[in-house]
Amino acid sequence: MHLWRTPRPATSSARPPARIGGALLAAVLLLVPACSSEGPATSVGSPAEAVLAALPRSTPRALAPYYGQKLAWHGCGVPGFQCATMKAPLDYAKPAEGDVRLAVARKRATGKGKPLGSLLVNPGGPGGSAIGYLQQYAAIGYPAEVRARYDMVAVDPRGVARSEPVTCLDGRKMDAYAQTDTTPDDRAETGALVDAYRKFAEGCGAHSPRLLRHVSTVESARDMDLLRAALGDAKLTYVGASYGTLLGATYAGLFPQRAGRLVLDGAMDPALPARRLNLDQTAGFETAFRSFAKDCVRHRDCPLGKQASEVGPHLKAFFRKLDAHPIPTGDIDGRKLGEALATTGVIAAMYDQGAWEQLRGALASAMKSHDGAGLLALSDSYYEREAGGRYSNLMSANAAVNCLDLPAAFATPDQVRKDLPAFEKASPVFGEGLAWASLGCAYWPVRPTGEPHRIEARGAAPIVVVGTTRDPATPYRWARSLSRQLSSARLLTYESDGHTAYGRGSACIDSAIDAYLLHGTPPPAGKRCSRS
Known part of the structure; x- marks a missing residue:
C-alpha cells in the first residue's frame, strides 16, 4: 500500500516530516453538504439544547451530547x-x-x-x-x-x-505480505499477488468488522x-x-x-x-528519483554509475536480480531482501533528501557485498515494523481509509496490464510495481462511500x-x-x-x-x- 506521509529513515535523527506515500491506495472524499447556516436554536432549556443553540439548525439533536462532552485530562x-x-x-x-x-x-x-x-x-x-x-x-x-x-x-x-x-494481519503474515512480488512475470505470480491482496482484505474484514x-x-x-x-x-x-x-x-x-x-x-x-492519484504519485517518485540520481553521481560512493542517466537502468537491473535471487540481510527472522522490500526501501528514502546518503550506503552494501540489511531497515521504517516483528497498524488503517474513500483504481489484473505502459512512462523504475500496487482495493470487503x-x-x-x-x-x-x-x-x-x-x-x-x-x-x- 502507498501512504500519503513520509516514512522516517531508519537511522535518521531528523524530524519526521508528514507521512504519506507507499503502495498507493488513493484517498479522496465524499463531501456531505456543509452546515454553514449558523442560526441559533429558538429554545434553550436542557444542557443538550444549550449545546444545540450554538450549532447550525441542521445539526441533529442526537449529536448534542457529543458536542457537549467534557474531556477528562490525565x-x-x-x-x-x-x-x-x-x-x-x-x-x-x-x-x-x-x-x-x-x-x-x-x-x-x-x-x-x-x-x-x-x-x-x-x-x-x-x-x-x-x-x-x-x-x-x-x-x-x-x-x-x-x-x-x-x-x-x-x-x-x-x-x-x-x-x-x-487490524488486518499479524506480524508474521505482514512479513509475508510485504515481501509479495508486485511485478508479476506470469499468470502464477499474478495469482499470488491477487491472493495476497484478498487475504489482507479478508483479514481486515474479520478483525475489524464494526469499524x-x-x-x-x-x-x-x-x-x-x-x-x-x-x-x-x-x-x-x-x-x-x-x-x-x-x-x-x-x-x-x-x-x-x-x-x-x-x-x-x-x-x-x-x-x-484513484487511478489519476496513483499515476501522478508515480510520476512524483520519478521526479524525486531523478534528483537523487543527479546527487548520487556527485559522490564517489554512488554504486549506480557515473552519469545520472545510468542510475535508473542500473537500479532497475538490480531489482531484477533481486527478483530472481534475494540476498541475505542478517535478519533474525530469516527475511531476505527481494525486489519488493528493496523497492520499498528506495521509495522510503525518496521522501527526504536527508536520507539519500543512507540510501547510497544501503545500495552499495547490497550491490557490492550482497548485504541487504540497509535496504531492509529502510523498508521496515516505511512499514513501521519493530525489531521484534511487530507492526504498527499503519498499513491496516491506510488501506481501510483509502478503500472506503474512493472506488478502486483498478478492478482486475487485466485492467492493470492494460495501463502498465502509462505507469512505466511515468516512472521507468517504479511504474510497474506502483501500477500493480494500485489493485489492492479491488478486493476490499466494504463498498466505498466516497468519490x-x-x-x-x-x-x-x-x-x-x-x-x-x-x-x-x-x-x-x-x-x-x-x-x-x-x-x-x-x-x-x-x-x-x-x-x-x-x-x-x-x-x-x-x-x-x-x-x-x-x-x-x-x-x-x-x-x-x-x-x-
Missing part, C-alpha cells in the same frame, strides 16, 4: 503531556447505534503572551499516529513562539493507533469538529501534512464558518480519482496551501489544484526536494507559516521560497 506517561478519551458516533447518520472512542493528547502552551487556543496537528497517512507525531516532534520541534501561544493537540483518527485501531465501514475522511473530519468544541475553541486552528491536508480541506468544506487558521502542507487533490469531489469551502477564512516543487508523494500540481478549488486559499510554494515544507530548513517557509499561525497574516499571493 497524565499519559510522557512528561508534559496530558491525554483524554473523546467519544464520537460510530455512524453520524445513526448516532444511536454506538460510539467510537478516540484518543486525544495535548501539551499546554508553554510561554508568555496571549493564549491563542489549540493547534491541532496531523502528520498524514492515512494511518499515521497524530499523537505519536505530537509527542515525538510537533510539541518539541515546532517554533518556540508557536508552542508558547498554543496548546498543541492531536487526535488519532478513528481506526488509527490508539483510537480503536483497525471498517466508518473510517472515512469525512467521518474523521467531523470528529475534528467535536474535538474543537470539546477544547472550547470557536474555530479550528490546524496544521495538516500530506493526507492531513485532505482532512483539513474536508473539514473546511464541511464547516467553512468554523475553519480558522488552516495550514495544508504537501497538499492532496480531492478532485482526482472525487471539488472542495470550495466558500465563506472560510484564508487557508494556506503549501506545495513543494519536487515533492515525490504529493506532486506540486496537487497543491496548485487545491489552491484553485478553495475559495480563500493562498498558495505558498517551496522550490525544493522532499515531502512537505514546514520545518524542513527554509526560513522563508517557516516564517511565512509562523506569521499566519501567530498573527493571522497569510502569505502574499504567489509567494515562493527556497531552502536557506
Whole structure:
C-alpha cells in the first residue's frame, strides 16, 4: 500500500516530516453538504439544547451530547503531556447505534503572551499516529513562539493507533505480505499477488468488522469538529501534512464558518480519482528519483554509475536480480531482501533528501557485498515494523481509509496490464510495481462511500496551501489544484526536494507559516521560497 506521509529513515535523527506515500491506495472524499447556516436554536432549556443553540439548525439533536462532552485530562506517561478519551458516533447518520472512542493528547502552551487556543496537528497517512507525531516532534520541534501561544493537540483518527485501531494481519503474515512480488512475470505470480491482496482484505474484514465501514475522511473530519468544541475553541486552528491536508480541506468544506487558521502542507487533490492519484504519485517518485540520481553521481560512493542517466537502468537491473535471487540481510527472522522490500526501501528514502546518503550506503552494501540489511531497515521504517516483528497498524488503517474513500483504481489484473505502459512512462523504475500496487482495493470487503469531489469551502477564512516543487508523494500540481478549488486559499510554494515544507530548513517557509499561525497574516499571493 502507498501512504500519503513520509516514512522516517531508519537511522535518521531528523524530524519526521508528514507521512504519506507507499503502495498507493488513493484517498479522496465524499463531501456531505456543509452546515454553514449558523442560526441559533429558538429554545434553550436542557444542557443538550444549550449545546444545540450554538450549532447550525441542521445539526441533529442526537449529536448534542457529543458536542457537549467534557474531556477528562490525565497524565499519559510522557512528561508534559496530558491525554483524554473523546467519544464520537460510530455512524453520524445513526448516532444511536454506538460510539467510537478516540484518543486525544495535548501539551499546554508553554510561554508568555496571549493564549491563542489549540493547534491541532496531523502528520498524514492515512494511518499515521497524530499523537505519536505530537509527542515525538510537533510539541518539541515546532517554533518556540508557536508552542508558547498554543496548546498543541492531536487526535488519532478513528481506526488509527490508539483510537480503536483497525487490524488486518499479524506480524508474521505482514512479513509475508510485504515481501509479495508486485511485478508479476506470469499468470502464477499474478495469482499470488491477487491472493495476497484478498487475504489482507479478508483479514481486515474479520478483525475489524464494526469499524471498517466508518473510517472515512469525512467521518474523521467531523470528529475534528467535536474535538474543537470539546477544547472550547470557536474555530479550528490546524496544521495538516500530506493526507492531513485532505482532512483539513474536508473539514473546511464541511464547516467553512468554523475553519480558522488552516495550514495544508504537501497538499492532496480531492478532485482526482484513484487511478489519476496513483499515476501522478508515480510520476512524483520519478521526479524525486531523478534528483537523487543527479546527487548520487556527485559522490564517489554512488554504486549506480557515473552519469545520472545510468542510475535508473542500473537500479532497475538490480531489482531484477533481486527478483530472481534475494540476498541475505542478517535478519533474525530469516527475511531476505527481494525486489519488493528493496523497492520499498528506495521509495522510503525518496521522501527526504536527508536520507539519500543512507540510501547510497544501503545500495552499495547490497550491490557490492550482497548485504541487504540497509535496504531492509529502510523498508521496515516505511512499514513501521519493530525489531521484534511487530507492526504498527499503519498499513491496516491506510488501506481501510483509502478503500472506503474512493472506488478502486483498478478492478482486475487485466485492467492493470492494460495501463502498465502509462505507469512505466511515468516512472521507468517504479511504474510497474506502483501500477500493480494500485489493485489492492479491488478486493476490499466494504463498498466505498466516497468519490472525487471539488472542495470550495466558500465563506472560510484564508487557508494556506503549501506545495513543494519536487515533492515525490504529493506532486506540486496537487497543491496548485487545491489552491484553485478553495475559495480563500493562498498558495505558498517551496522550490525544493522532499515531502512537505514546514520545518524542513527554509526560513522563508517557516516564517511565512509562523506569521499566519501567530498573527493571522497569510502569505502574499504567489509567494515562493527556497531552502536557506
